[in-house]
Amino acid sequence: MISELKNIQTIRAASRLMVRELGFMNQNLATTDYPPSAVHSMLEVDAHGSMTAAQLVQILGLEKSSVSRMLAKLVKAGELEETPSAEDARTKLLSLTGKGRETVRNINTYADERVAAALGKLDPFTQDTVSQGLSSYASALKASRENGEGIVRNSVNIVTGYHPGMIGRITEMHGSYYAREHHFGSFFERKVAAGLVDFSDRLDKPCNQIWLAMVNDRVVGSVAIDGEDLGNNEAHLRWFILDDGCRGSGVGRKLIAEAMKFCDEQKFTSVQLWTFNKLKAARRLYESFGFELSKEWEGDQWGSTITEQQFTRKSR
Structure with missing residues (x-):
């Protein structure tokens, strides 16, 4: 709840700053003599080619009377023109005049320059x-x-195999999450990175595979099956991690489902994974795919003494 409240406060503060910096507190906007609602109306009409006043009311979320008065002023100023609809003569379509198109070009030039200048700082x-x-x-x-x-949600794609930057990104997600939630340090992060480097060199083997959840070409989740390191035709489930924004979205279930399908196709005798007793949500997910707790002990393989666990899924 503390994290959620902090996000709310941060977003609200950023929104107020954006409103001020973009000029929405002013009586006119974007080098025009028009208020924000009029500027937005012309931009929407430009984007749609032509539209009705009712459609603008829905898009802008304003009162019908307010939109009607504002549109009347834009028509009178020569920015917009009204023509009867070909489908229903009683309905009037709004479109930009030559003057309106020039005004919109100036608005877009001004706005693009403002955004480009801000992005240049990042x-x-x-x-x-x-x-x-x-x-x-x-x-x-x-x-x-x-x-x-x-x-x-943004569209999430599940892809397989090596993807440029995945070693660093998967290591980053592990390092950030486990440091924040469980106080793991550099020992753990180095171990993740070293294991991924070694595994990536073996991805050409048919018994090894990695699945990546991608949003706009950015890795937001991963899981891998290492079919070599345990021997005895056993699979090792490794590097299951989700970006903070993906937890609870079902992406983790999709990744594990793909990995288990692969294990069944490869006919491994079992699938093993090592974790620890604080990851309760992950444990419920593992158990839903048939994993059972097979061993529990106090260990320090991740750099600090914790209750480590081994889960096993027998072949289907």
Whole structure:
């Protein structure tokens, strides 16, 4: 709850700052003589080619009377024109005039320059994060206003095999999560990285495979099956991790399902995994796929003394 409250406060503060910095507190916006609602209306009309006042009311989320007055002023100013709809003469379509198209070009030039200048202050990775995060957050706000059900998520693709940057990204996710939640240190992170380097050199073997959950070409989850290191035709499930934003989304279940399907196809006699007793959500997921606790002991293979566990899934 503390983390959720912190996110709420951070987002609200950032939203207020954006409103001020983008000029929405002013009476006019983007080098025009028009208020934000009028500027947004012209941008929407430009994006759609033509549209009705009713459609604008729905998009802008404003009162019908307010939109009608604002559109009347834009028509009078020569920015918009009204024409009867070919399907229903009683319905009027709004479209940009020549003057309106020039106004929109100026608005877009001004806005593009502002965004480009801001992005120029950020590194490329953060630029992508901002782009993806703002898009998702805006969609979630819209869904909330429209009382939409479910959770707005970016499309997640599950891919196999080596992907550039995956060793560093999987190590990063492990290091960040386990340091924050369980106080693991550099010993653990080094061990993850070294294991991934060794495993990546063996991915050409048919008994080895890795699955990556990808969002916009960014790794947000992983799991691997190492069919070599245990011997005796046993598979080793390794490096199961999810980005913070993916937990509870079902992505983890998809990754494990793919890995178990692979193990069944390869006809391993069993699948083994090593974990520890604090990862309760992961344990429930493992058990739902037929894993059973086979051994428990006090150990320090991850750099600190914890109650380690071994889970086993027998062949199907």
